[in-house]
Amino acid sequence: MRPPVLDPLFAPVSTLPGIGPKIAKLVSALVGGQPDRDATVSDLLFHIPHNLIDRRHRPGIAYSENGDIVTLDVTIGRHQAPPRHSKAPYKIPAYDDTGQISFVFFHPRRDWLEKTFPEGERRIVSGKVEWFNDRPQMVHPDYSLKPEEAAQMPAIEPVYPLTAGLASKTLQKAMRAALERVPHLPEWLNLPHLQKNGWPDFYDALQTLHQPRERQDIEPQSPYMQRLAYDELLASQLALAMVRANMRTLGGISRKPEGKLQKAVIDALPFQLTSSQSNAIKEINQDLAEPTRMLRLLQGDVGSGKTVVALAALAQVIETGAQGGLMAPTEILARQHFASMMPICEKTGIRLALMTGKDSQKERRLLQEKLDAGEIDLVVGTHALFQGSVTFRNLAMVVVDEQHRFGVHQRLALSGKGQGVDVLVMTATPIPRTLVLTCFGDMDVSRLTDKPAGRKPIKTVSVSLDRLDEIIGRVGAAIAEGQKVYWVCPLVEESEKIDLAAVEDRHRVLQHALRQPVSLVHGRMSADEKDAAMSAFKNGDTKVLVATTVIEVGVDVPDATIIVIEHAERFGLAQLHQLRGRVGRGDKPSSCVLLYKGPLGETAGARLNIMRETNDGFLIAEEDLKLRGGGEILGTRQSGTPGFRIARADEHADLMEVARDDAKLILETDPDLKSDRGQALRSLLYLFGRDAAIRLLRAG
Ligand code: ADP
Ligand code: MG
Numbered sequence: 044m045r046p047p048v049l050d051p052l053f054a055p056v057s058t059l060p061g062i063g064p065k066i067a068k069l070v071s072a073l074v075g076g077q078p079d080r081d082a083t084v085s086d087l088l089f090h091i092p093h094n095l096i097d098r099r100h101r102p103g104i105a106y107s108e109n110g111d112i113v114t115l116d117v118t119i120g121r122h123q124a125p126p127r128h129s130k131a132p133y134k135i136p137a138y139d140d141t142g143q144i145s146f147v148f149f150h151p152r153r154d155w156l157e158k159t160f161p162e163g164e165r166r167i168v169s170g171k172v173e174w175f176n177d178r179p180q181m182v183h184p185d186y187s188l189k190p191e192e193a194a195q196m197p198a199i200e201p202v203y204p205l206t207a208g209l210a211s212k213t214l215q216k217a218m219r220a221a222l223e224r225v226p227h228l229p230e231w232l233n234l235p236h237l238q239k240n241g242w243p244d245f246y247d248a249l250q251t252l253h254q255p256r257e258r259q260d261i262e263p264q265s266p267y268m269q270r271l272a273y274d275e276l277l278a279s280q281l282a283l284a285m286v287r288a289n290m291r292t293l294g295g296i297s298r299k300p301e302g303k304l305q306k307a308v309i310d311a312l313p314f315q316l317t318s319s320q321s322n323a324i325k326e327i328n329q330d331l332a333e334p335t336r337m338l339r340l341l342q343g344d345v346g347s348g349k350t351v352v353a354l355a356a357l358a359q360v361i362e363t364g365a366q367g368g369l370m371a372p373t374e375i376l377a378r379q380h381f382a383s384m385m386p387i388c389e390k391t392g393i394r395l396a397l398m399t400g401k402d403s404q405k406e407r408r409l410l411q412e413k414l415d416a417g418e419i420d421l422v423v424g425t426h427a428l429f430q431g432s433v434t435f436r437n438l439a440m441v442v443v444d445e446q447h448r449f450g451v452h453q454r455l456a457l458s459g460k461g462q463g464v465d466v467l468v469m470t471a472t473p474i475p476r477t478l479v480l481t482c483f484g485d486m487d488v489s490r491l492t493d494k495p496a497g498r499k500p501i502k503t504v505s506v507s508l509d510r511l512d513e514i515i516g517r518v519g520a521a522i523a524e525g526q527k528v529y530w531v532c533p534l535v536e537e538s539e540k541i542d543l544a545a546v547e548d549r550h551r552v553l554q555h556a557l558r559q560p561v562s563l564v565h566g567r568m569s570a571d572e573k574d575a576a577m578s579a580f581k582n583g584d585t586k587v588l589v590a591t592t593v594i595e596v597g598v599d600v601p602d603a604t605i606i607v608i609e610h611a612e613r614f615g616l617a618q619l620h621q622l623r624g625r626v627g628r629g630d631k632p633s634s635c636v637l638l639y640k641g642p643l644g645e646t647a648g649a650r651l652n653i654m655r656e657t658n659d660g661f662l663i664a665e666e667d668l669k670l671r672g673g674g675e676i677l678g679t680r681q682s683g684t685p686g687f688r689i690a691r692a693d694e695h696a697d698l699m700e701v702a703r704d705d706a707k708l709i710l711e712t713d714p715d716l717k718s719d720r721g722q723a724l725r726s727l728l729y730l731f732g733r734d735a736a737i738r739l740l741r742a743g
Pocket of ligand 1: 317346348349599601
């Protein structure tokens, strides 16, 4: 169904010169294709340079500054080869009217040097100048060309984000070949819109971004970047709007029970609902009563009590005799939801089950039989729940805890599991409005803004790692008073081994210093081991839990009152805030100790200050957006906005709104994308990987 004109762009990168199977893997990891296949040429083309080298800079030797990349017009002097077996570098002096420079080589091939830098001849040489003991030198120049060949050297070279093992020249060469494959595509944007903004067409935008003439060309606000960012945003908004329209036409089911079961759930709680919890439940009940499908985002800071809202909502559909599901991002969290819902479900007669990847085939078969027979009302699990072969007798509602991986594909997968399935997505991330739009399109939003009564604010301090002993002493005193403590060690993905050593080391030190058993949880442990450690801490057998950031989302031990976050300077604001939310869940005053290793960089310092100053998740999210851009808020490591290659939530927020309106108008006038523009838009959806939505269109 993909328009054949796009074929060259969907060939794997391994069809490009210089990219063998091994390099293809590196490139794929770098430019983000699908996990199960190599990246495509189009994936590569959306890898935009982040910098450029201007080789037009020709100041002369004496006027070249330390660190500058310059092009020199020089006469080559007499080679200075190091003595045999010496480790000293090979040096080649060279001159121009202003002075002398040394070209420096380690482990060179002499015959190549003699050919490339022939003594007494003129050469155009380009590379980075470094001043060393008041003398300029250039280590391994990038180019050395005869004057008559100087035109072969690109005046301006794009610099790409790279990965270990991938050479800049390899990527540049592949990119040049990729650019030659870009076809002229029919325009999918509105011409007046293009002209008003002074944007180029798709072809020119790509060509310019990869062959920039000025640094401005590759900045987020350049017309070239704006054009592509808009394309990407439009693709995403269009796909979201198509899914939504489809959900509407498929029709939801009006679910209007008496509300007895929901009331029973609420009555069974050992506390009063906050007013925003009650409001959210009311809004959800209204959605459920409508004959359209619910798609609602429940936003609430950590500890604001989203799970209770979810359970009340689920009770509403269960009362009608239908089934509900809750999908958690990790197995630990699935188990925890299961455990925390169990007492209420038992009291109210909701038949609850847990499904994880660890279930044996027999357990799974048994569970499946019960789901089919309608003997289970509510099933809690990980992604496995809604993939593959799992079937339901009458699935009516799904709650998704933490939104990150819940895109268009997942929504479509869900549609197949039941009739008019209503969806509630819960997130602890206080996403600003613009980001909600970016990631979800027109989703309805309920917010939990007030904390459950009796919660005490968390006191936050930052302390240098030099004072570790003092902190351990204070932890010891707190435990003696009966308090419980989380101790978090950071996880740096690049060096899992070192992380593991660090967290195990800290575990030993604490156990020794505190003279008592300490629980340990990290990503390399089995689910059973993790569970055992967590429950020892939860039921008080141990008073301290050392953990990597696996405790980040949702873990609930209400009587833990202290959290120590080691290497706090390495965490983003959103993450720090999430972690801190592990404490302050009961009625006792809590504290958070940010242990940092100095000296602190500017951003890290600013982050720790914000953490000390406020407990307000929405404020922190806004500050985070300012400090780091949207990617960090949604917890991704790379800069940029998750799910997007080019568009950025912070830089392109205005385009976002326009794209949403544009998408809406398109579907109003051409719901099946049949017009010329509609056909062009289909290509756009493919280009940005949003083509799953096309399957929703009526054939033709
Ligand atoms: P979230 O998922 O939003 O981080 P949880 O749903 O895990 O928060 O709730 C955190 C804790 O607060 C749980 O122990 C829960 O039982 C409790 N809780 C929820 N709502 C209230 C309330 N209205 N009053 C008191 N405690 C509450
Ligand atoms: Mg939760």
